Amino acid sequence: MSVRAMQAGTVDFLEKPCEPQRMLEAVQTQLRVARDAFARRAGRRQVEGRLGSLTPREREVLRLVVDGMPSQMIARRPGTSVKTVDVHRARIKAKTEAENLGTLVRDLLLHCIDI
Template sequence: MTGHSVFVIDDDEAVRDSLLTLLRGEGIVARGFVSGTDFFDRLPDAASACVITDVRMPDMDGAEVVRRLAEMKGHAWPVIVITGHGEVPLAVQMMKAGVVDFIEKPFDPQRLIETVRGCIGFLTDRQLQQERALQTEQRLTTLTQREHQVFDALIEGRSNKEIALDLNISPRTVEIFRAKVMTKMQADNLSSLVRMGLTRRH
């Protein structure tokens, strides 16, 4: 659960404090803001975070928070909306705009924690994918031009014979280049190498 923060935006001090207490009790790093304006005025510089916002707030409502956050961060930070019973239609519309989930008041603490954990899991998975993609790019810089050609052919599913014909070299030479590619890319097997290739394309 480390490495990701949760930011709570709610003008109701009692609700905000109860949320922060609940989250921190689960070992989650959490910080509160009294309004959307307060949040953007002191926008945290966290690389990875989840936002929980109330819908109805003075000055800037939850929908505006979601809109502005999407402008600034894309959809990099998952957003959970807390809503009253009469605000469900608006919450549904907000989900169409990118909100991960909405939770009705009075909220079930267990459901909120499970939703937050889901968001943090998503952030962790994406972070790992980014780290793997960076590792792949770094390893690719060690390949020669010919090794690059063999790498590209392998991740496209071509056989040694097909690669040999395409590059006008012998199958034995392809095997030598293939071994070098596997070593330099630190791939245990062909499926691992293919996954690296797919990572680059996402």
């Protein structure tokens, strides 16, 4: 029975007779786990939603920013100037409502979001 329970996702066992305090602690622990998981999923959906308005070129620039490339290196690509890259960076920041691109990059890495 315990093997089937573990396969079904059981996270804790309480032996009978169960002390009320032990049961309360187990329930409180799992409520915290569930709340944290819900918050992580909500944060990920929020970041993904903000990325939805980016153009393919803005996504490409953001990908390079995440890789740590400065505007000057990104601009070395054919047909791109530093000014154009800076415009893309400003649009990315505005569309995603990011405080700055560093914060956006942190959120992408924190939530393991692939661009």
